[in-house]
Amino acid sequence: MRKVDPERQQAKRRQIIEAAADCFARRGFHATTTAEICAAAGMSPGNLFHYFASKNAIIEAIAEEEWRDTAAYFAAIDRDTPDPLEAVLSFLDVVMVFAADRSYSRLALEVAAETLRNPVVGTSVAAGDAAMRDGLAALLRQAAARGQIDPDLDPAQCAKWIAVLIDGVFSRLALDTGFDPVHEAPMLRRVVSRFLAKPGRGA
Amino acid sequence: MRKVDPERQQAKRRQIIEAAADCFARRGFHATTTAEICAAAGMSPGNLFHYFASKNAIIEAIAEEEWRDTAAYFAAIDRDTPDPLEAVLSFLDVVMVFAADRSYSRLALEVAAETLRNPVVGTSVAAGDAAMRDGLAALLRQAAARGQIDPDLDPAQCAKWIAVLIDGVFSRLALDTGFDPVHEAPMLRRVVSRFLAKPGRGA
The missing domain is CATH 1.10.10.60 (Homeodomain-like)
Structure with missing residues (x-):
């Protein structure tokens, strides 16, 4: 044997x-x-x-790995970071680096499409999404406590809308060949910074 | 005959x-x-x-109709509206009403998926996207001229990022069954308003 x-x-x-x-x-x-x-x-x-x-088992493994990577990314962020807002914005930079990798972004769309057909893939994608949103919400809560962002915003809802923006970036890559993530990364930072800023404070 | x-x-x-x-x-x-x-x-x-x-010819007709509807929507907006910012935000409300229609949003995802395979569908979707972005950019230019939004923002780039948000809403509907467009519509208004606001002005 x-x-x-x-x-x-x-x-x-x-x-x-x-x-x-x-x-x-x-x-x-x-x-x-x-x-x-x-x-x-x-x-x-x-x-x-x-x-x-099966081929399905392979894409299930890919989706699971993606979820675990996302969870590990947020688990590795120092809970007492003095600049939680920058941790949120840095994550967006990382997303745009991945988005700029054509092979990664196409694979992400294939995995997203499979969520509609394969519940195992769907479960991993949902778990990865929850890990990301929970991680972002925790950072936004700290950012509010440190006076970096508007304390009147709901952290979980803001995290959800950051997720909407990230989803939108990947859709745009599929629909609009002129959308260049490297070029657009500073604008994503700007959109999110301005959205989170306290009224009366520039961004 | x-x-x-x-x-x-x-x-x-x-x-x-x-x-x-x-x-x-x-x-x-x-x-x-x-x-x-x-x-x-x-x-x-x-x-x-x-x-x-063919079946392809039908989805091509659906995509073309969608493009023409979008172009007609923006063509019908009064060019001298005293409140161009509200015209932008009202459009977002309309998008969320469509997004809340499960039949419409599922069809939109099917059409989006076909853009990757069918160049005729791709051309109509791109034309609809351009009509929307041009329409939004024109309104944002007027809103800046009227002092409603930050004049330092580039209208075309803002229109592009509003398009990212809209794409993201439709992706989220597919991935996150807890995302309710009726409930989220005021938040989309808020995200865009805060993003566009002049620094030093609340939203």
């Missing part, structure tokens, strides 16, 4: 996820065949199916 | 478009068969194909 090497298992899964993510971004989830994923990952179908039972 | 009655032709096309729009919203564009559209419209396939050569 072969011994299972967990590290090797993880490396193999990673190799498949990366090859599949690349295929999904280039050709779309539905147009991609498992044969293409095997070719891209350099493995046989039997080998691939040992790690993932 | 039968005489062609243009009004009757138009009425028939309308009947098909409405039946198809309903099917696309309920089942998705790709899952809908022409047989289902025929059944919903109460006509034979031969009759349907007399008006539209």
Whole structure:
């Protein structure tokens, strides 16, 4: 009997996820065949199916990883940061760096489309969205306490509308080829800063 | 030879478009068969194909109609309105009324998805988007001239970011079942008002 090497298992899964993510971004989830994923990952179908039972299982793993990355990002932010508003705005910069990565943004749209069809993907996307909104709301609460933003705003509602803006950026990328995230990143900062600012304070 | 009655032709096309729009919203564009559209419209396939050569031609007509409606909406706004800012905010209220119509918002997502596959749909969506952004930019220019908003903001760029917010609302509807456009409409007004406000002025 072969011994299972967990590290090797993880490396193999990673190799498949990366090859599949690349295929999904280039050709779309539905147009991609498992044969293409095997070719891209350099493995046989039997080998691939040992790690993932189906193409659906791969996109489910991608969505779960995305959720865990988001949760880890917010968990890593210092709870006592002296500049919580800047932590919110820096997160928006990070989002725009990801948005500018065409492969990432196309994959994000494929994952978003699958939420309508695949409840496992839907659950991970919802969990990632909740982690992001909770993380942003916590930072906004601290920013209000430190007098950085308008204390009359509801942190959870502001976090929701920041999420609307982020969703909108990814939609715009699909609809408007002239939308350049690198160029637009300072404007996203400006939109959010002005929205959050205390009346009577410039931004 | 039968005489062609243009009004009757138009009425028939309308009947098909409405039946198809309903099917696309309920089942998705790709899952809908022409047989289902025929059944919903109460006509034979031969009759349907007399008006539209394919299912693609129907969604192209839907996208074109949407573009023309948007252009007509902005063309109808009085150029000398004393309150151009309110005209912008009222448009956002209208968007949220449409967003709250589940059948409309699902159809909008189907049309958006088709822009990636069907260049005719893509052209109409881009034209509708341009009409909206141009209309908003013109109103924002007037609002700046009347001292209603910060004159340091670039009207075209603000219009683009209002478009990002609108895109984001429709994405959120697909991803977040707890997002209620009727409930959120005042917040969209607030986000945009605060973003546009002159520094030093509350909103």
